[in-house]
Amino acid sequence: MITSPLVELFPSLARHARTATRLHPTGGEVTMYDSHAGGPLLWPDGEPWPVCREKREVEEQVPLPDDLVRRMRDPERREAAVRELGGGYTGWADTADGRLVGTKTLWRRHEPHNPLLPVAQLRAADVKDLPRPKGTDMLQVLWCPAIHKGPPWGPVVRLRWRRQADVTEPLEAQPVSRVDHARYALRQCRFEPERVTEYPPRDELPVRLRQQVEAWGGGHDAMAVAPGWKAGGYSTAPVTGYTPTECSTCGGRMKLALVIATSEAGEGGNWQRPGRSDPDEPTGVLIGRYGSLRIFVCTRCPGTPSIEDIQ
Template sequence: MITSPPSAEALQRFPALARHSRTATRLHPRPADVTMHDSHVGGPLLWPADEPWPTCGDKREVEDQVPLPDDLVERMRAAAASRRAGQPVDDGPALDRDLRRAVGGGYTGWIETADGRTVGQRTLWRRHQPRNPLLPVAQLRAADVPDLPRPKGVDLLQVLWCPAQHKGPPWGPVVRLRWRRQADVIDPLTVQPVSEVDHPRYALRTCRLSPERVVEHAPLAELPPRLRQEVESWNANYDALAVAPGWKAGGYTTWPTTGFRPTPCSTCAGRTRLALVIATSECGGGWSSGDREPDEPTGVLIGHYGAMRIFVCVRCPGTPFIEDIQ
């Protein structure tokens, strides 16, 4: 069964939209126990015991605390008292300069710790030592997710990432994809490596999937100019009706931050296809959220309450992919 979108009324008004429709599979993750043989979010992967587990050695963001000299702390407290009393702080510019100098590069501010100390804060970029095993994000079986774009001969996508903020673009977790045939995994790994989690909301709750196939229509940015103008005049919120929210495979995506931009393959320069959306929230635009599904079932937070979109080229060897966070 394929579910009609909230934009069905738009299709009645503008039949030309039918030429710009696609199916997508909404994943509807729900917290539950899973096995390595299931399609899931955040659970164990069907991984060959003799295949090395991927690791990350890239620089990632680390928050550091720097003890401050007593005389500088006294000046800070005196300045704070002056501000509370409504008095000017003559030492302000010099104090800020000396504070930044004491903390060093990457200064972001200062805090009072639970034990009463005043410390400076800074952001550093450091590599994992040793390299950090990647964290399982999702495992999708083609049998469960019919709209998953995939290379010929494979029926399983595994997504892993390093749960830390890394230098971009794109800024965020380092992502790796593994494509394989389930039947080839004869001797699976039973004890999987543990990842060091720097960013708590990149650690996902284990969720079972309840896939639902839906029809989507192209967002305004991907419609022909005349049709776009007609649809936008009818309903400025059309994109929210046409494109499903939440975790999904295939279909369309919107571009709320940058506006539409092409996603050419880095190898052949051809057009890529949307493989997976990893979303903070499941709700939006009048789309059903499933059987009392929680708004944030996986616990993940992408960007500013946004989503990571993964585009793949299934034509090229190695299946190149692009990440985009909005």
């Protein structure tokens, strides 16, 4: 590991150091036994596959009032009529049979319930910084690839913690998820885990240190926190700002388990491996506004409570 130039500038940062495992997703063949993004999961045959029962966003065609349609077909009154569409409609369309219909964004349940899509499988042996509850050595992440009412507005995420040795008869034919939101579907990727040392982003620093860092003004966060998919370590919160992640069961601080990121690129090439370059959007996933989804867990409490947010 390389000593960060940040610690040379601010030696007291050293005591806040944390390791993280960057995952470096890269396209390639995967099996249910590997750590990977978007591939098949090591799932016990006979264990119910999780499904989504939540309402998700759909665009639907709805009939328009006859009077409005008449005015929309009249070139002179059309403009005013289209303006009237504003209330609740997202637009209008000509159907194949020549009817004029409105479109609306509505919240509907999946019919039938939607089997969740595998997002990531992390073996503790590969991902040293994965926080995990006692007795487990694997994390599986699944989500429903649709926009659901938040917060956070996005995929519904479910975690499964396992001991790999418990899965003696794995499920061979895994259910197929209906994908409503194409950018939540993943290309299968292998991981190339790399351990790095990170430091708190500016917002998480003790006051004195934070003031020093601010006075320096040298792009601290981009040097302190690695970009891209990773387990453990620190993360920035450019959308919400820093908020402590407390476990609703024990009140303790939750740990960052996983960051699922749109891009692997960091600012200014701070985290680039010598001679290696990451594909920019290896999994094809787009989170929020080119951001990331963070998963925090409490490994002390029964059931391993977790929360997610989108940054």
